[in-house]
Amino acid sequence: xxxxxxxxxxxxxxxxxxxxxxxxxxxxxxxxxxxxxxxxxxxxxxxxxxxxxxxxxxxxxxxxxxxxxxxxxxxxxxxxxxxxxxxxxxxxxxxxxxxxxxxxxxxxxxxxxxxxxxxxxxxxxxxxxxxxxxxxxxxxxxxxxxxxxxxxxxxxxxxxxxxxxxxxxxxxxxxxxxxxxxxxxxxxxxx
Numbered sequence: 001x002x003x004x005x006x007x008x009x010x011x012x013x014x015x016x017x018x019x020x021x022x023x024x025x026x027x028x029x030x031x032x033x034x035x036x037x038x039x040x041x042x043x044x045x046x047x048x049x050x051x052x053x054x055x056x057x058x059x060x061x062x063x064x065x066x067x068x069x070x071x072x073x074x075x076x077x078x079x080x081x082x083x084x085x086x087x088x089x090x091x092x093x094x095x096x097x098x099x100x101x102x103x104x105x106x107x108x109x110x111x112x113x114x115x116x117x118x119x120x121x122x123x124x125x126x127x128x129x130x131x132x133x134x135x136x137x138x139x140x141x142x143x144x145x146x147x148x149x150x151x152x153x154x155x156x157x158x159x160x161x162x163x164x165x166x167x168x169x170x171x172x173x174x175x176x177x178x179x180x181x182x183x184x185x186x187x188x189x190x191x
Contacts, residue, residue, distance in 0.1 A: 014098055046123030051166075053122065065107065065116055065124035069131050072103045076140075092142040110155045114160035119162050119180050127162040128154070 006103035007015055007024065016022050020034055027035040027044075035041055043066070053059045077083060077091035107128065107159055112118040115125045132154065135143050161167055 001020075039066060042066065042123055042127065046126075051121065051123045051126070053117075055086070062116070065092045065110060066127045068103060068107060069124070069127040073132060074099060075099050075103075088142060096143065096147060104148070104151050104154060106122050110150045110162045111153045111157050113153065114157060116157075120163070120168065125157070125161050126167075129158060129167070 022038045027041045115121050134140050136145050
């Protein structure tokens with residue numbers, strides 16, 4: 001088994017400097033080894049539970065989709081020393097109409113239906129599901145919650161993953177808390 005240990009928003013500033021790379025998530029294996037990279041954890045867990053294909057060619061496709069989802073996240077505009085909060089709305093308009101659109105167009109064509117690999121749920125489906133969840137629930141405040149409506153295969157994929165028994169069981173056990181999402185939205189609003 002495993003334990004999902006959430007960090008309370010108010011505890012993050014104290015915890016952050018104690019982590020090896022100062023970010024979450026962090027996986028601690030039974031032998032004490034700490035793993036930081038979410039995509040590595042994702043593949044590791046998927047292999048353990050049969051959501052990652054054994055065939056190298058199938059695995060390559062799954063890896064491509066996971067990497068594509070992570071790229072969508074990494075290409076999104078962020079505040080920095082050269083990008084101010086005031087610049088973000090215009091940067092997001094460009095991002096959503098160009099970069100994000102290009103990636104979602106590509107992903108939509110790769111969904112065999114209802115999941116990436118047809119009828120078989122895999123870890124890439126969960127990656128896309130998490131990305132779309134952040135968009136539709138308002139966690140990304142500069143992305144309209146109906147933005148993905150323009151990709152019917154992605155919205156159908158999202159609904160199929162959300163209805164899958166594995167996701168239903170996870171949500172019943174862990175996804176009932178929205179206070180952290182509300183706190184992040186509030187924090188972003190004050191930046």
